[in-house]
Amino acid sequence: MKNIDDLMTSAAELAERGLSKGEIADELNVSRETASWLVERSDGPQTKGTQEPTGGGPEDIHVDWNAIGRDSNRLGHVGSAMADLLSKQGEAVDLTIGIEKAGAPLATTVARELDTDLGTYAPRKHQWDDDDMDELGGTFSRNFAQIRDRDCYVVDDTITSGTTMTETVQAIRDQGGEPVACVVLVDKQGVSDIEGVPVYSLVQVIRVGNDE
Secondary structure (H helix, E strand, O other): OOOHHHHHHHHHHHHHOOOOHHHHHHHHOOOHHHHHHHHHHOOOOOOOOOOOOOOOOOOOOOOOOHHHHOOHHHHHHHHHHHHHHHOOOOOOOOEEEEEOOOHHHHHHHHHHHHOOEEEEEEOHHHHOOOOOOOOOOOEEOOOOOOOOOOEEEEEEEEEOOOHHHHHHHHHHHHOOOEEEEEEEEEEOOOOOEEOOEEEEEEEEOOOOOOOO
């Protein structure tokens, strides 16, 4: 995607397919607020709970890593680099958790490199389609490895606000596990840790300029 019009078109197409705003945010690697704005500004059908667009756009950065994701060889190399960032973080770690959707294939390559089991977590934002997520919860897939009180790594593609990574860390602890370290392709927030867990990234985005 080259510009905001492409993003709006993509948001409209995803809404047409019935994706929630949370899923659209995940697909486009933008915040929930940005996903809502894109759907509202597009000519496509609006998802439940949308309102008329107002004012200028949200302050966000779109990350398009399709050139990596569409090629298994490139994905493998990037996964190796992410695994290298984690390699000295815990000798007892035998489980890697990928945050669905985009974090799962990255976690697969990381788990292979580090010789760990693989689990996945679907965050509650995938169900989000209005302004209230308080009653929603994420889930660990039963098709993959379970926490079972183990130390683990957490893998995702981007950190936008940190909400999803925070939720995942808490969910792992609720299951009796202990997150040792997190790794992402791109960190938009420049966070060094979440809930006391160190966060590593291959690329860190730093905004330069005033907020006026």
